[in-house]
Amino acid sequence: MKTYAYYPGCSLETMAASYHLSAVEVAAKLGVELEEVEDWNCCGATPYSHIDEILADALCARNLAIAEKGDLDLVAPCSGCYKNMYYANQRLTTDPDLAEHINFALEEDDLHYGGSVEVFHLMQIFADHVGLDSIREQVSRPLTNLRVAPYYGCHLIRPRKEGVSVEEAGNPRFFEDLITALGATPAEYTARLRCCGGSLIATSRRAALSMLRDLLQSAVNVEADVIATACPLCQINLECYQGDVNREYGTEFSVPILYFTQIMGLAMGMRPKEAGLGRELVRPTAVLACARGQ
């Protein structure tokens, strides 16, 4: 059984509790142990880098140092946290001056970061480390005929990692492959790599609503039953502001937005509640019917 330092991030404590619940359940079923980073702090999200980047890196470094104490690699379910931790880690391991400066600060909390931790997104743990074959073995209720639109969004794949070509980054398939492994049908739509608006929902509402409308329309055009996300901010924007999109544009979208772990959980035979369902603002009727075998 492989163990990871699990960094849930702020959203998973309440707003995205269903992501946390389903992630933990699915991990257990796949033989992955998630050990929560002791006394973790916020990754800084995007606003921290609007004030100071070294301060933002220090926030990530504290979490990395705590994970390193347990000699574990770190996994983040939130794409924003993942991107911040991944790139802070890269800067800390390649810039000794930065590492020294930040380690001087970490002393205040009796911590030191030596640079040995690797950072992964939860999706990578399931799709790459565990692998699709092992996932298929656990699927007891294949989601036949369910049309799932995989929503990659931004920070799961961008900025592009070293060694990944522009072509690969422009046409990832790992999310589609995972959906296929669950017996469902990936809905092919053009907006899958487009941005949900991120924090513009708070700071530039009209821009965010327009981006959300394009995304929802693109998924509706290919008759998706549900959009699957790998990030709490994407989920919250797409689901909780769907009503605002409808008001602004006179549309009538009613697209359920679930975390990919919830869909995995259902395919693995979990009861809806175990997979963190029941907290949605848009009811995932087709998904629940499919999971009941109807």
Add this chain to the structure above:
Amino acid sequence: MFRKPSFSEEITNLMYSRDQRPLHCCIQCATCSSACPAVEFMDHTPRELFGLINAGLKDEVLSSNTFWTCASCYACSEHCPKDINPTRIMYVLKRYSIWKGRSKAGLIGPDFSRRFVQTILKTGKSYEPGYAPAFILEGGFQGLLREVATGMKLLRKGRLPLIPAKVRRVDKFRKMLNRVMPLEGIA
């Protein structure tokens, strides 16, 4: 002889400081503008903004909403043929405008970022309802009602945190960040 760096040199230096390519290699091809999902809500397209920076038009740049309308999606950075990272430039400009205390009137972004950072400095964790004052009145009274309605729905589903979460060793956490830089004036 001492010479004060020009505005475009300052921005270039800020890019260099984070190992980024400087802006003067921009060929004004507008690949960034065409990749941007928020471009129609910007005062200047990213291409125009970079032209303004290179021309040293500081006032025009700082009074533009463009960089505060960047969602940090990195779509532009994927495709820039000169390998400039436009997203990073937007970050640089956000920081520069916050340091200088100069941004277009009525923008929510700077206040939102400040509130966010203040919250993290205080507790170590994010608390969504704490940022509402930055934007809740933007949509007027109707907007306020809609915001409250969404909040109530989330509350009923148990998805709205009532009490801010906190790291346990918050004193040590704050001391740590104070060693990175003095926090007076920020929080």
